[in-house]
Amino acid sequence: MAGAISRKQFLRGDFSGRKAPLRPPWALPEEAFTRLCERCGDCIRVCPTQLLKQGRGGFPEPDFSAAECLFCEDCVGACRPRALRKEPGQRPWTLQAVVDAGSCIAFRGVACRSCVDPCESRAIRMPPRPGGISVPEIDAALCSGCGACYGVCPVGAIRMQAA
Numbered sequence: 001m002a003g004a005i006s007r008k009q010f011l012r013g014d015f016s017g018r019k020a021p022l023r024p025p026w027a028l029p030e031e032a033f034t035r036l037c038e039r040c041g042d043c044i045r046v047c048p049t050q051l052l053k054q055g056r057g058g059f060p061e062p063d064f065s066a067a068e069c070l071f072c073e074d075c076v077g078a079c080r081p082r083a084l085r086k087e088p089g090q091r092p093w094t095l096q097a098v099v100d101a102g103s104c105i106a107f108r109g110v111a112c113r114s115c116v117d118p119c120e121s122r123a124i125r126m127p128p129r130p131g132g133i134s135v136p137e138i139d140a141a142l143c144s145g146c147g148a149c150y151g152v153c154p155v156g157a158i159r160m161q162a163a
Contacts, residue, residue: 021059021061022062022095023059023060023062023093024043024061025071025092026073026075026093027084027093033059034059036081037059038083039054039058041054042079043074043078043079046077046078048070049067049068051066051068062147064147064151065151066151067147067151068146068151069092071144073086092144095147095161096138096140096145096160097124097138097145097147097149097158098160099138100158101135103156104135105154105157106126106134106135109133111134112154114149114152114154115153118148119148120146121142121144122142123139123141123144145160145163
């Protein structure tokens with residue numbers, strides 16, 4: 001269907017389809033990734049949390065509404081053309097969680113800790129606020145970009161974006 005956009009594109013506000021899609025952990029830079037990736041789906045099949053889905057153009061993309069990344073490296077091991085490649089000391093990606101204060105119910109005075117509890121790296125904290133409800137604060141240095149906070153947010157106030 002010409003001119004149709006996917007639901008994910010719409011929700012990302014990417015009406016033109018020009019924003020670079022998110023890629024699996026340890027993906028090569030976009031040009032090299034799209035040149036090497038054969039769209040075979042092997043990385044998608046081995047993902048234990050089913051985070052990876054077939055995205056635009058048939059390329060794998062993380063879907064944080066479905067799962068989080070465990071950084072298990074199964075996708076890297078399954079990638080025969082080596083479009084996913086882990087180098088020593090390399091971070092899996094530059095993604096980080098960002099809270100949209102305009103959408104977050106804690107910023108509207110509703111007690112909510114949905115994003116805090118699943119954050120294993122403890123990057124999300126809710127320090128006490130005198131006279132008010134605690135609101136989430138994300139420590140970018142601690143955020144791994146795993147996405148555990150994304151799917152559990154009851155109002156979709158968390159975005160995963162490149163740091």
